[in-house]
Each structure stands twice: as structure tokens, then as C-alpha cells.
Amino acid sequence: MHVLLLKEPKDEFGPDPYITALATHGHKATLIPVLSFKFVSLNTLADKVFQPEKHGGLIFTSPRAVEAVKMCLEAEDRREEWNRSVKDKWKTKSIYVVGKATAALVRNLGLDPVGEDTGTADVLSRVIIEREDRNIRPLFFPCGSIKREVLPTALRDNGVPLETLTVYQTAEHPDLEKNLKNFFEEQGSPGSVAFFSPSGVKFCLDVIRRLSGDQLTQIKFAAIGTTTGDAMAAEGLCVSCTAEKPTAEHLAAVIAKVLQ
Numbered sequence: 001m002h003v004l005l006l007k008e009p010k011d012e013f014g015p016d017p018y019i020t021a022l023a024t025h026g027h028k029a030t031l032i033p034v035l036s037f038k039f040v041s042l043n044t045l046a047d048k049v050f051q052p053e054k055h056g057g058l059i060f061t062s063p064r065a066v067e068a069v070k071m072c073l074e075a076e077d078r079r080e081e082w083n084r085s086v087k088d089k090w091k092t093k094s095i096y097v098v099g100k101a102t103a104a105l106v107r108n109l110g111l112d113p114v115g116e117d118t119g120t121a122d123v124l125s126r127v128i129i130e131r132e133d134r135n136i137r138p139l140f141f142p143c144g145s146i147k148r149e150v151l152p153t154a155l156r157d158n159g160v161p162l163e164t165l166t167v168y169q170t171a172e173h174p175d176l177e178k179n180l181k182n183f184f185e186e187q188g189s190p191g192s193v194a195f196f197s198p199s200g201v202k203f204c205l206d207v208i209r210r211l212s213g214d215q216l217t218q219i220k221f222a223a224i225g226t227t228t229g230d231a232m233a234a235e236g237l238c239v240s241c242t243a244e245k246p247t248a249e250h251l252a253a254v255i256a257k258v259l260q
């Protein structure tokens with residue numbers, strides 16, 4: 001059965017892991033990018049990345065934030081400085097992450113992530129609160145323009161100092177509606193549609209409702225996690241399944257179950 005994945009493709013070579021995981025369950029998946037990203041404040045970010053002594057650690061809740069840091073290392077002299085001294089200074093501090101994709105990118109920077117199995121910023125915030133002394137220098141949190149306030153609020157309410165910087169802006173992908181229309185014209189209504197973020201729900205749901213028409217109630221709607229599931233439910237959508245963890249294998253397993 002056909003599954004529509006509303007997410008950005010992996011930047012690495014080879015098939016997207018979500019497409020591969022669904023194929024093992026006998027389902028063909030199509031991926032349509034929902035979001036576009038614009039990096040901002042990279043000079044300010046670079047200044048902070050190269051002054052680890054001013055911060056108690058790093059927090060990454062999205063792959064894009066790690067990519068922004070990677071962009072700050074692209075100049076040859078910056079990369080040499082990072083490898084010579086800056087990286088090792090950060091390695092003496094905690095580098096917190098949400099999700100395996102973000103953790104993998106952090107490891108590519110030469111750092112050791114903590115919290116990749118937390119799954120959500122809410123759970124990660126509890127890990128940080130348990131681990132951190134309140135007298136540390138501020139944790140540095142590079143983030144997107146539409147981040148949720150769960151983690152910053154939780155840390156500040158518990159006295160953990162935090163400094164945030166918006167390093168990318170999120171907007172609707174310019175070809176989203178056209179790509180969705182083409183999909184429905186060519187494939188018809190899918191057996192399942194998977195959402196990967198509240199932003200995806202915001203940008204896609206009205207179009208999907210319009211294109212699927214009276215077939216809407218036949219579609220099994222899946223969520224990558226509880227935050228996305230809550231956003232779907234808030235829009236009156238029936239959530240058929242939610243991945244236990246935000247991985248390709250976990251999502252494919254629950255989708256396969258509801259499509260039996």
C-alpha cells in the first residue's frame with residue numbers, strides 16, 4: 001500500500017531510511033518535502049561556537065541547527081582551529097541532542113552527544129535538569145525560528161541558565177502544494193500519511209483534506225511523535241498511530257500494523 005511521507009529527504013547518498021523501512025513491510029513510500037530553511041546569524045553563531053569557555057554546554061534539537069554550526073567550520077582556518085583546540089574544549093562539556101539524526105551529525109563534528117534516545121525536547125529538558133548544576137555558565141541553544149518553548153521554559157523554571165540564538169528560519173516549501181497535487185493525481189489517496197512536525201500539519205493538512213475529498217476518512221494518519229500527534233489532534237484529525245520512538249523502524253512498524 002502507498003504511504004505518503006511529509007518530510008525532507010536525507011542529505012546523504014542512498015535511499016531515505018523511512019522509505020527503506022516501509023519497503024521491508026511491503027509498502028511503497030513517497031517523500032514530499034514540506035519545509036524550506038534559510039540560515040541566519042551565522043557570524044554570531046561562529047563567535048559563540050569558537051568561545052566554548054563562555055558556555056556550560058550545547059543543546060541541539062534539530063539537524064538544521066547542527067548544519068548551521070558545520071557551516072561555521074567551512075573556512076579552512078576555522079576548521080583547523082576547531083580541530084586543534086575548540087573541539088576538545090567542547091568535549092569537556094555536555095552536548096545535548098534530541099533524536100538519532102541530530103546525534104549522528106553531532107558525532108560528525110567530533111563531539112559526543114547525550115540524549116539521542118529522548119525523542120522530544122520535553123524529555124530532554126528533564127535529562128538536562130537532572131544532570132546540570134545551576135551554577136554553570138549558560139547552555140547554548142542554537143535553534144529555529146518556530147521552535148517550541150517547552151525546553152527553554154522548563155530549564156529557566158528550574159534555574160538552569162540558557163542562551164538561545166535563532167540560526168535558521170523555517171517556511172513552507174515553495175513547491176509543496178504542487179507536489180501534493182501531482183501525487184494525488186498520479187497515485188490517488190494513499191493508505192497512510194505520516195506527519196513529522198507540527199509545521200508539517202500546519203502547512204499540509206488543508207491541502208490534503210481538499211485533495212482527498214471523501215476519501216479522507218479512509219487514510220491512516222501517522223505521527224512521528226507525541227508533539228506532532230497533539231498538533232494533528234488539535235486540528236481535528238484522527239491519529240491512527242504514533243511512533244514509539246522517532247526512528248524509521250518504529251514509524252514503519254506502527255504504520256504497517258494499522259494498514260494490515
